[in-house]
Amino acid sequence: MLRAFTRSVLLAGTLATAAHAQSVEFTKDKFGSDKEALKEALRELKAGDDAYQSDPPRYGAALPHYLAAQQRNPDNAALNTKIGDCYLHSGTKALALPYLQHALALAPTADPRAHYLLARALHLNAKWAEAIKEYQSSAPVGGGKRAADGDLTVTAADIQRRVQECRNGQELQKHPVRVFVDNAGPEVNSAYADYGPVVAADEATMLFTSRRPSGPNAPKDPNGDGYFEDIYQTTWQGKSWRPAADLGPPVNSAGHDATVGLAPDGQRLLVYADENGGDLLESNLKGTAWGKPQRLGSRINTHAHESSATYSPDGRYLYFVSDKPEGGRGGPDIYRVEIEGKGPAENLGSVINTPYGEEAVFMMPDGQTMYFSSEGHNSMGGYDIFKSTLVNGRWGPPENLGWPINTPDDDVFFVTSASGRHGYYSSDRPGGQGGKDVYRVTFLGPAKAPALSEESQLLASRLAPVAQTLLAPPVAVATARVTILKGTVTDAATRQPIESSIDLIDNKLNQVIATFHSNATSGKYLVSLPSGTNYGIVVRQDGYLFHSENFDLPTDATYAEVVKDIPLKKLEIGVVIVLNNIFFDTGKAILRSESTAELERLRKLLAEQPTVKLEMAGHTDNVGKPAANRDLSQRRAQAVVAYLTQHGIAADRLAAAGYGDTKPVAPNTTKAGRQLNRRTEFKVTGK
Incomplete structure (x- = not known):
């Protein structure tokens, strides 16, 4: 990939000298007596065209053949257009620019798509003004079956939308967000495409998808996009990630297996499998091994393409992406379904979903913040990452995460730690390991106020003032x-x-x-x-x-x-258990309603163990008079006994004791210590 980038840069440097050149065909006139070179170039062209003109086009398979032919003849307009088009459909779209510039210089009117394709390449290189100019020079192009010149449909509405994306990009780039974007390093990333990171809430574990070979005889994807997708896992070791390891079977299969979502506790993994048009599966962590992924139900997986999903923090709901036409708003949409329920999945509606595509949904552990990617809203091009917040049961207007997190290319697979301080996603930018890499975003918060200098006359008799530097206070980073x-x-x-x-x-x-x-x-x-x-x-x-x-x-x-x-x-005689969810108002012995669940657990324990006997004990801190503390603790213990006897537990199995402040478990010198000493507990006295 680096070689391709270098080659494109060198090509760009030669364009000025070829500005008035004409397109050179693959004929004897070009190759002269070197018949073998012509035959080899034509073989590469044919191989490239076979992939390029297939249905659907296999751009990744066509590109190396076209590049080989271009080495033999760099000045053919149609070939440079095809190379540019292939790059526009690759993971390194920005590399299309010099080829499309060269094609237009060689034959300005030969291809009706020329201005539009060049505009797309300029757009993807964040050359906003130049891209707008080329879009405005473009004309709608009719569709139909892809021909040898790579025909495609370009509508007036599409051109207008692209111009607006460039204007969005211009505005967003004026106000960049304060972030660090750091490569996750060679322990995670490879020379191949690495993407789709998912992290546990505490950032201790990361899983991601990679196109690297899983072994010396790993099969390649016949579509020409590298090796089959596999899932890899790594753990944080204090300052960096450990070298990532292939999960292997039963999670990884002979086909495509990709990360989709991870439960906050890191115990359940959502997996994409390239089956039935694309389905979602779930794998559970048993000890140190991931179990065989199980297909999610028909309320989630349909005949359509389900590509992304995330758990709600309580595990009750699943948010997922599907392009099913029933109930959709156009393109892939985000839905929500109750996992254990029976009702159908509900579309999140027009505040979130647009007539364009939505993808890569992620719910933060706070249950209030959702990240997703969209081609709509105020995207600067392709998929941009957006954030929406749940307020009073309704999702708020999505907010673009801004430049430089978002770029004119597709930005997807964004997830965050529970704190919200770090985000993880995949991007293709200079300095990477190769192809798409996993990056970590550190949100820095608002800029610090400038440091001030204050001159203070500490003593009237001083001949010169004392300069005191006042450091601006640290800027607090908003966290979840x-x-x-x-x-x-x-x-x-x-x-x-x-x-x-x-x-x-x-x-x-x-x-x-x-x-x-x-x-x-x-x-x-x-x-x-x-x-x-x-x-x-x-x-x-x-x-x-x-x-x-x-x-x-x-x-x-x-x-x-x-x-x-x-x-x-x-369950043994003498064992003491603290009941941390028994609540009383200050100075009172009336059980609050929030105590009911804990009391019911205790009642159920006694019902299931009919021979067990308990002493209920009340304790206080040392605030107040000892006699009053003993009385209060006794009445509180009796309140628990009364609840249990009123709900079917025999009184002769229960005793109440108030110890006041005589048995502290922590020093009474701190607020936290006094809170620990104010407790209700039981001791097993018989079984």
Whole structure:
């Protein structure tokens, strides 16, 4: 690819001398006595035309043959046009420019598409004004079957749309966004096309699609676009990514297998398979191995092309892209479907979907922000990346991410970390490893205010003022309102990791809103918690007592990562379990409604274990008088016992004890310590 770029640059440098040249045909007049060179050039031309004129055209297969013929005769207008057209349909579209400039210089009126194709190449090189001029010089071209000259349809509406894209690009480039765009490095990228990155919410794991050969005898794609797609995986090792490894079977098959989406916890992978027109499948991580991908249901996969998908953070919904005509608005559209429901998928509507194509949908773990690519809205050309925010149940107007993230070429496969500080996508830009590469975008936030100099007369008798430099404060980067809770679930006695189910509960609604699982081998888990909810977290496994945690996240809570290792305890006499989702108002012993889900878990445990006896214990911090604290803690323990007896648990299986502030589990010198000491717990006294 680098050689092709160098060759195009050298060609561009020779155009000035050929400005008044004429097109040279592949005849004896050009080659003279070198008959073998003419035969070889004609063989390459025929091979190129066979691929170029096929239905559909195989541009990638035609291009190397045309380039070989062009080495023999660089001054044939039709050949340069075909090479330019092939590049316009490749992953390196910008390389089309010198060939199309040369073709137009050689034969200004030979091809009715000449100005339009040159305009496209200028457009893709962000030469906005020159592209507009060429578009305005273009004329509509009739369609029909592709002929030897590569005929195609160009409508007046298409020309008008392209001009508007250039004007969008001019405006967006005037106001570039503050970002770093860094290549992910040779550990991820190869000399082949690498794209479609998906990352776990904490950025610990990345999977992506690559066209690199999977082995020494790897088959090539017969369409001429390199090797078949395979999925690769890498993990973050502190300062860089580890060398990526092919997932292999059963995820990768003999055909095309591509990354589509990854659940925030990194345990479920959405895969694209080139079957039935293009379908979506799901693979689950079992320990350290990905399972065989299973086809998603008929409410998602249809007879049409389903190409992209993303989970909602709670795993309840799937957002996906389909070009099915039923219910569509034109081109591929974004839909939403309830995974466990029975209703049909719903189109997201005209705020998101346009008469053009939408692609590569991604939902952030905050549940409020969606990224996607679109050919519509105010795209500067091809697919641009857009962001929309959910407000009061409605998606807001999409916002173009701007220059230099978006370019005149297709910009797709954009995903972010849970924090929103980093984004990942694929791009083809100078300095890469070859072809498309995976890049990381770091959002820098607004520019800092300039540093000021203040002169202060500290003492009236000073002869000269003291110059004091006031440094501008750091600029806060806007991050997502989400908390990442992660850690390892283990057996409390053996310290060995165990698999468990993790229920995420909305305490206010007393509803389980999502269920996750810790990894079967490592015991690791990750849960994303969008701000604005009082969450109960319940970890369960057969043979163990449940473990609960509480996270009450206000609406304005910004991004945070909390590491919480969870030791599960078996049902044994003397074991103590803290009930973190039992709530009382300050100074009172009346159970709040948010306690219901936790109380029901405790009631169910006692119902399933009819011989178990418990002591309910109340504890306080050391604020207030000891006698009052003991009384309050006793009444709170009795309130829990009362709930259980009122819901069918025999009173002789329960006891209540109020310990006040006599058994602290943390120092009472901090707010966090006092909160830990204010707790309700139970102790197993009989089984």
